[in-house]
Amino acid sequence: MDKHEGLALGHTMAEIAASNAGEEWKAAAYAAFREHAINHQLFTTEEVRKANTDMPFPPDDRAWGSIALQAKRDNIVVADSWVRATSRSVHGMVVTKWRSLIYRGTDELNNY
Secondary structure, X not given: OOOOHHHHHHHHHHHHXXXXXXXXXXXXXXXXXXXXXXXXXXXXXXHHHHHOOOOOOOOOXXXXXXXXXXXXXXXXXXXXXXXXXXXXXXXXXXXXXXXXXXXXXXXXXXXX
């Protein structure tokens, strides 16, 4: 049995949530995540979601996890560290702080 069975289950549930959100939502969310990575060196998925208020909500916020995992597989981001989530719905859980591999901006305030 994998010692990270809970993490694997979380990834599976994120993929299911994204699938339920539909292909159109996934494409728009991925584009938003990629654009955020171009303009921010370090960020959380939660920050991407909050920066894109024009994005429709997926049926399940875990769908955003699938988008982040796809961006990781596509070498857009790598995990940098972990921080406490600020969203009340996440109840202070630890979330990934992503480091962009495609950063082109000058957002010096974001260089934690």
